[in-house]
Amino acid sequence: MAVLREVTPEALRRYPDPECIALRSAIARSEGLSVGQVFVGNGSDEVLAHIFQGLLSSSDSLITLDITYSFYPVWAALYGLQLTTEALREDFSVDVNRLSAQKDSILLANPNAPTGRALDLTDIKRLVDSNPDRLVVVDEAYYGFGAESASTLLSEAENLIVTRSFSKSHALAGLRVGYALGSASLVEGLTRVKDSFNSYPLDASAQLVAAAAIQDGKWLRESSQVVIENRVKLTGALLDLGFEVCPSSANFIFVKHPDHEGRVLFEHLRENNILVRRWEKEPITDYLRITVGTEKECAALIQCLAEKCAP
Ligand SMILES: Cc1ncc(COP(=O)(O)O)c(C=O)c1O
Numbered sequence: 001m002a003v004l005r006e007v008t009p010e011a012l013r014r015y016p017d018p019e020c021i022a023l024r025s026a027i028a029r030s031e032g033l034s035v036g037q038v039f040v041g042n043g044s045d046e047v048l049a050h051i052f053q054g055l056l057s058s059s060d061s062l063i064t065l066d067i068t069y070s071f072y073p074v075w076a077a078l079y080g081l082q083l084t085t086e087a088l089r090e091d092f093s094v095d096v097n098r099l100s101a102q103k104d105s106i107l108l109a110n111p112n113a114p115t116g117r118a119l120d121l122t123d124i125k126r127l128v129d130s131n132p133d134r135l136v137v138v139d140e141a142y143y144g145f146g147a148e149s150a151s152t153l154l155s156e157a158e159n160l161i162v163t164r165s166f167s168k169s170h171a172l173a174g175l176r177v178g179y180a181l182g183s184a185s186l187v188e189g190l191t192r193v194k195d196s197f198n199s200y201p202l203d204a205s206a207q208l209v210a211a212a213a214i215q216d217g218k219w220l221r222e223s224s225q226v227v228i229e230n231r232v233k234l235t236g237a238l239l240d241l242g243f244e245v246c247p248s249s250a251n252f253i254f255v256k257h258p259d260h261e262g263r264v265l266f267e268h269l270r271e272n273n274i275l276v277r278r279w280e281k282e283p284i285t286d287y288l289r290i291t292v293g294t295e296k297e298c299a300a301l302i303q304c305l306a307e308k309c310a311p
Contacts, residue, residue, distance in 0.1 A: 016204040044178025054193035116248030129207035144169025149247035262286035
């Protein structure tokens with residue numbers, strides 16, 4: 001906020017740096033990469049859209065998971081790409097053997113959304129190494145809440161691209177900044193697509209604030225730790241009410257109750273002004289995705305669910 005308050009009229013009168021050098025340098029330094037390995041965009045949604053358009057072609061086929069971020073099929077349809085899906089196991093884990101046996105390019109959210117489950121780095125490495133000719137995109141929008149990052153594999157892998165967001169662990173969704181980490185040639189390809197679409201997707205104030213946020217590693221660690229601690233407490237309280245809780249490395253948890261329909265619990269919470277997410281889609285119709293809130297918000301949620309589910 002201090003950086004935002006100091007944005008000068010002069011900084012806004014001029015066009016911003018189209019190459020976002022200061023921000024990309026700050027990200028590169030924090031990851032031990034070169035500036036040429038960092039691409040930034042207007043939210044990681046925009047970065048992912050450029051990956052679909054610029055790094056995949058209609059002759060490639062792309063595989064993702066059957067339960068994952070709902071925007072992936074939208075981009076595939078928009079850019080005319082074939083998208084197939086690999087079914088998750090009943091516990092929402094990924095069968096890495098089956099996935100690596102496919103020849104398609106791979107797109108994974110890690111941790112996955114809406115399940116919150118994360119793949120280990122060794123599994124991601126297997127997917128990357130099993131076929132150097134395919135692109136592996138790891139969407140780390142929920143990076144910072146406990147999952148291992150695939151960015152450490154970038155020094156050896158030319159076919160890997162990792163996307164990140166400032167919207168979740170940095171708590172800056174309104175700023176609209178996301179980024180990708182990859183080889184210099186993949187980043188150069190993304191840059192050409194971006195320059196053909198909009199040379200200035202990041203405004204001057206967003207570039208300044210995001211660079212300051214990246215440098216404030218202490219704040220990121222401390223605030224993510226609070227979310228992790230609240231997630232552990234919330235999980236315990238929901239288990240006490242009889243819920244099944246999918247292991248989460250994100251800032252939300254995915255839960256269902258064996259004796260109560262998801263729709264009924266969703267509506268009961270909504271009547272009490274508590275909003276959670278639910279999908280009218282098998283096999284997850286009975287699941288609720290609950291954001292890990294403050295201690296007070298979590299207590300209100302538990303009190304409300306106890307009215308229906310107390311043993
Ligand atoms: C898995 C996943 N990827 C990407 C995004 C996009 O994030 P943003 O565009 O805010 O960076 C989201 C947002 O909810 C998400 O859940």
